Amino acid sequence: MTAPRLRMTGVRKSYGPTHALRGVDLELAAGEVHALVGENGAGKSTLMKVISGAETPDAGTMEFDGAAYQPAGPQAARRRGVAMIYQELAVCPHLSVEANVLLGLESASAGFLKKAADRERVRAALAELGHPEIDPAAPVETLSPAARQVVEIARALLTDVKLLVLDEPTSALTQDDARRLFELIARLKARGVTVVYISHFLEEIEAVADRFTVLRDGLSVGTGRVKDVTRSRLVEMMVGRSVDEQYPRVPHTPGDVVLDLSDLAGAPLPRSASLTLRRGEILGLAGLVGSGRTELLRAVYGLAPVRRGTVKVHTVTAATATPAERIRQGLGLLSEDRKEEGLTLTRSLADNVTLSRLGPLARLGFLSPARVRETAAAQLARLGVKHRDADQPAGELSGGNQQKVALARLLHQDADVFLLDEPTRGVDVASKADIYRLVGELAAAGKAVLVVSSYLPELFGVCDRIAVMARGVLGPARPVGDWSPEQVIAAATGGEMKQH
Numbered sequence: 001m002t003a004p005r006l007r008m009t010g011v012r013k014s015y016g017p018t019h020a021l022r023g024v025d026l027e028l029a030a031g032e033v034h035a036l037v038g039e040n041g042a043g044k045s046t047l048m049k050v051i052s053g054a055e056t057p058d059a060g061t062m063e064f065d066g067a068a069y070q071p072a073g074p075q076a077a078r079r080r081g082v083a084m085i086y087q088e089l090a091v092c093p094h095l096s097v098e099a100n101v102l103l104g105l106e107s108a109s110a111g112f113l114k115k116a117a118d119r120e121r122v123r124a125a126l127a128e129l130g131h132p133e134i135d136p137a138a139p140v141e142t143l144s145p146a147a148r149q150v151v152e153i154a155r156a157l158l159t160d161v162k163l164l165v166l167d168e169p170t171s172a173l174t175q176d177d178a179r180r181l182f183e184l185i186a187r188l189k190a191r192g193v194t195v196v197y198i199s200h201f202l203e204e205i206e207a208v209a210d211r212f213t214v215l216r217d218g219l220s221v222g223t224g225r226v227k228d229v230t231r232s233r234l235v236e237m238m239v240g241r242s243v244d245e246q247y248p249r250v251p252h253t254p255g256d257v258v259l260d261l262s263d264l265a266g267a268p269l270p271r272s273a274s275l276t277l278r279r280g281e282i283l284g285l286a287g288l289v290g291s292g293r294t295e296l297l298r299a300v301y302g303l304a305p306v307r308r309g310t311v312k313v314h315t316v317t318a319a320t321a322t323p324a325e326r327i328r329q330g331l332g333l334l335s336e337d338r339k340e341e342g343l344t345l346t347r348s349l350a351d352n353v354t355l356s357r358l359g360p361l362a363r364l365g366f367l368s369p370a371r372v373r374e375t376a377a378a379q380l381a382r383l384g385v386k387h388r389d390a391d392q393p394a395g396e397l398s399g400g401n402q403q404k405v406a407l408a409r410l411l412h413q414d415a416d417v418f419l420l421d422e423p424t425r426g427v428d429v430a431s432k433a434d435i436y437r438l439v440g441e442l443a444a445a446g447k448a449v450l451v452v453s454s455y456l457p458e459l460f461g462v463c464d465r466i467a468v469m470a471r472g473v474l475g476p477a478r479p480v481g482d483w484s485p486e487q488v489i490a491a492a493t494g495g496e497m498k499q500h
Contacts, residue, residue, distance in 0.1 A: 003066035005030040005163055005194045006051065011060030013046050015396075018388060020046040021057070022218035028163065030065075031192040033185060035205040035226065038215035038238055039428040040400025041386040044198055047215065048165050051196075052084040053077030065162070075104075081162030085152045087171055087399070087426065088339065093141035098122045100140050101155045125154040129184055145289075146177035153184070164188065165196040168399075170204060171425055174289050174454075175489075182208050200400075200428050201455075202231050214238055239430040247461030248433055250440025254464065255279040258330075258448045259417050261300065264309035264319075269295040271472035273309070277417065282439060282449045283477060284463035286456065287492045292472040293452045294336055297419045301333045302326045313417065327356060332415025334406055336422040336452070338399075342406045345395030349387055350376035352394045352405050357413045379408035384434060399426040407435065418442060418449045424458065436462050456485050470494045 006028040013021040021043050028034050038044050049055040051062075053071030062069040064080055071077035074084075091100050101122045107114040122136045131150045140148055149169065156164055166185075170178040185195055185208055197209055205212065206226060214222040214237040222237040236242050259277040264270060269292035277283050285293045298304040300311055302323045310319050313329045321329070335342040343352050353376035354361060361371045373390040380387060383404040387397060394405055403426060410418060420439070424432045439449055439462060453459050459466055460480055467477035468491035475491055 002030070003063070004028055005065060006069070007063045008051075009061050011047070011050060011062070012058045013050060013055060014058055019218055021050070023060070024215065024218070024220045026213055026220060028194050028196065029211075030162075030194055031189055032210045033189055033195045033197055033208055035209035035212040036196055036198045036215065037200075037202075037205065037212060037234065039430055040398040040426075042215040042238070043218040044215055045167070045398060048084060048167065048196070048198070051077070051163070052082055052165060054084075078159045081160055082165075083156035083159060083161045083163070084165040085149065085156070085167065085169065087168040089145075089148050089152055091140050091148055091151060093139070095140060096136065097134055097138050097140055097143070097151050098136035100151050101125065101136075101158060103155070105155070105158050121158060122154065125157045126150070128157060128187075129154055130180070130187065144177070145172040146174070146180070149173075149181070150184075161193055163194045163196070165198070167198045168200070168426055169197070170199070170201065172289070178204075200426065200432070202234060202429065206231070216240060235429050238428065246429070246433060247458075248437040248440065250437060250444045252280045252282075252440060252443035254281040255446065258314055259300075259450070260310075260312040262310045262312075264296070264299060264311060265307045266292075266295050266299040267305045267307050269472040270299070270469065270474060273469070273474035275467060275474060275477055277448045277450055279446050279448050280443050281465070282443050282451060282463045284459035284466045285450065285452045285469060285474075286459055286466055286488050287469035289454060291469045291492065293469050294421055296469070296474065297333060297421050297450070297452060300326075301331055301419060303333075327413065327415075330416030331419060332356075332410035332413050332417070333419045334410060334421055334423055336425065338402050338406050343394045343402055346393055348391045349380060349385070349394055349397075349405055350390040353379050353408045353412050356409055375412060376408070379412050380405070382411065383408050383438070384431070400428055400431050403427050404431065404435075407438070416447060418447060420449065421452045422454065423451060424453075424455070456488060459488075460485070468492050
């Protein structure tokens with residue numbers, strides 16, 4: 001029997017009173033794809049930080065290829081062959097592909113950099129990854145999210161990677177890019193590289209992983225071969241209970257039109273968008289990444305310029321408005337980029353939940369901190385956010401719990417029209433079901449919901465109507481029953497869309 005690539009026994013890690021890892025056991029074999037699954041806040045990110053040397057465990061032992069493993073930091077871990085690709089890619093956008101791949105790994109002779117040899121090393125790594133088309137001289141900021149991911153993996157190859165951790169690697173990828181990533185993972189596996197694959201998409205885990213380990217509340221509660229476990233059993237291990245409905249439906253009835261867009265055009269996207277959204281309705285926007293869906297929501301909300309067309313909210317018609325004016329009109333936006341603009345990560349949860357509507361929390365012009373905390377605590381409890389207290393900084397929460405905080409702000413804001421851009425990105429299966437139920441409850445309460453999602457099962461499971469955007473042009477919305485997934489994909493690639 002050969003030693004496992006990595007063996008962890010009884011690993012613990014606490015942050016003050018918060019026990020992130022409470023005695024985790026994990027065993028990874030050489031040349032396998034191992035899925036790590038669990039709810040948001042289960043300890044996955046902390047465990048990967050321990051493996052990659054970014055955090056030091058409080059207790060427990062680790063072995064790597066049969067030898068003791070206690071990396072003093074990420075660089076020490078990389079020297080042992082361990083690399084981690086985070087969901088938020090750690091690249092330098094203003095530097096070239098070559099500079100990013102070689103950063104800290106440059107070759108030198110007699111005090112001079114061996115630039116020609118290094119460029120060939122970069123070309124060879126990109127070719128080995130199946131992406132010889134990526135130009136080493138190109139600035140990384142000009143690349144697609146998928147190409148940027150390849151750049152990070154190429155950097156790992158130059159360190160003779162033996163264990164590669166991929167954290168939510170498809171969250172910003174198109175379906176075609178995701179397929180190419182799976183092919184790349186297969187090539188790495190054939191080289192004997194161990195790949196740890198973290199994802200909330202169970203169908204991806206079934207497609208790419210050999211074995212799995214489930215984390216729950218900082219403990220490893222199950223492991224085995226992916227082909228030997230059902231999806232429902234996997235979810236049950238993750239949440240400690242059965243999840244009866246993946247897409248819970250709450251009865252709701254569409255009413256009057258509350259948002260009416262007519263030939264709306266932005267700069268440069270969208271090119272043309274017309275739609276009506278009714279009170280008590282959930283309308284989904286499908287399309288490829290870069291088709292203009294996000295730009296449409298931002299133009300409606302006042303975050304992006306409008307070149308042409310009209311926006312009518314209730315009885316108010318105004319093509320352009322500031323976000324503050326849109327909030328007063330009853331609009332609420334959930335940004336797809338929660339870290340950069342959806343939340344203020346250094347501020348408390350209470351601040352993040354209440355900042356867009358402080359009026360009801362003030363007396364005689366003075367804000368009541370106690371009322372701010374109480375109000376925020378109620379919304380956080382409603383959404384089941386795992387947190388210490390309302391004074392905790394938002395940046396300390398897991399990504400999925402941060403997403404719930406951003407939603408809690410819209411609930412406190414008492415928005416009438418919810419503009420939700422990728423509302424379940426980075427959210428675990430059980431929490432997704434909670435968010436879908438919340439969306440249904442909002443519609444049942446007479447709210448209007450516009451959902452942008454790149455995940456077709458989500459749109460088909462939640463929405464009443466679906467409209468597809470292709471190359472900046474929004475097609476007509478049709479009832480969900482009038483669409484098939486194949487038709488949506490055809491429309492998204494321009495197959496059914498009349499281009500202007």
